[in-house]
Amino acid sequence: MNISQTDTSHSRNILEQGKQSLIHDPLGGDEAKITLVRAKGSYVWDDQGRQYLDCTSQAWSNNLGANDPRVVEAAIAQLREITHARPNFNTIPLLKLTAKLREISPGDLNRIGYCLHGSLAVEMAMKLAFKNKPGRHNIIVLQDAYHGRSLTTMAASWPHPNNPFLPIQPRFTRVPHPDPYRPRLGMDVEMESKLCLRLLEETIHKGVDGGVVAIMMEPIPGNGGHIDLPLSFLRGVRDICDRNDIILIWDEIQSCFGRTGAMFAADYFGIVPDIMTFGKGISGGFPLAGILASERLTGFESGEDALTFGQFPVAMAAAVATIDAIIADDLCGKARDHGAFATQRLHEMADRRKLIGDIRGPGLFVSLELVKDRVSKEPATKAASEVYRRGLEKGVLFGESRYAGLGNLIKVKPPLDCTHEDMSHALDVLDDVLGSIEADGIA
Ligand SMILES: Cc1ncc(COP(=O)(O)O)c(C=O)c1O
8 A cells, every 4th residue: 555645845835725725623623633544444544654543444435344345345346337416316226225124223213315415314314303393393302412414403413612603593402311421419229310300300291382293312412421311211202202293313324233232222222212313323424314114104295305406326325335344254253352351451540540431332332531630530631632642642543522421531432343453552552652642630
């Protein structure tokens, strides 16, 4: 591999000009300084030839490691046939993928719609819910939710600081959820779960005008801090939806396709929502997202939901190959094995590294909360940024939580097919980095 071939002074100038003109500061973080040129499996390389072990799976999307040859070949074969078809037409990969998703979907979630981004999949889910509950006006979401960055999904997420878009965003009703690590008033987790369910039901009856269409939630709030919602809460919400004829939407964009150690979090928890969103891990790095909806729901009519590139055949061919590979390589099993190893190592580490306050799963949905001390649980946000920075210097990309949550979460979420050596190396680096941060007195 010759990474430096792009590194001429001419192209450097062009790259610099390009950088200066970008309108987005992606997350205002250190990644913006890195220009990636190549990815393979669990690794990415930058234009300086530096190699990084990617424990972010590029926004938790490369469940199957990057550039898997089966996916690349399927995409190239599709490129040679047809790359674009407007959504009025069917294509072969569209129909193949739909049949495949139907085969693996939980319960009766057999009606399937597509788009290219998770945020739009969430919008599609909300539109379908409204269509099926005419005359009602509200969607209830959880306080620490993250559902995307389109105008509507941003409003459905955790309150954005100094939100400049508020005047043109719809309003959502946010309800509290249990947080086993920081329970309210020192309650035990089951008591807090009951309290939150009671508050939810009261909100449905007394807290909104105009009736509730849906409750929308992530089964594991991801960007909001990997919150470990107890099963009693997840089951209780399902029950409340059933009793009140309300649609339950699970946003599985981050938890789908093996990340939890099951194909979907719905399988992991044994709960079937009425509509589920998917995205990220489905297509081996190609843009694709969508919804799985219950057969009981009425679908869209012409013109209600159609996007020019919404059924990108290349991404769909890549998705068929990705799902086949996830099944053939037993990536759900690998997520469970790597996850068990990682959490065991992290617990051992926690005996020595006092910064570690909590360790979370399941599967390879792995994270740790850093705290200034274990009694106050005050978030160690500076330490978390340092983990990211020092990890980068040592060639490992760790995830951080920067949207909602407390800013002190470190995510260790490499591709599910990473090797045991890579997993072990990432944890060695984390241990090392935490040690050096503690020695420097940073919290
Ligand atoms: C749970 C959840 N929903 C929605 C989204 C938005 O997806 P996208 O960035 O593809 O629009 C994300 C992305 O992080 C997510 O984690």
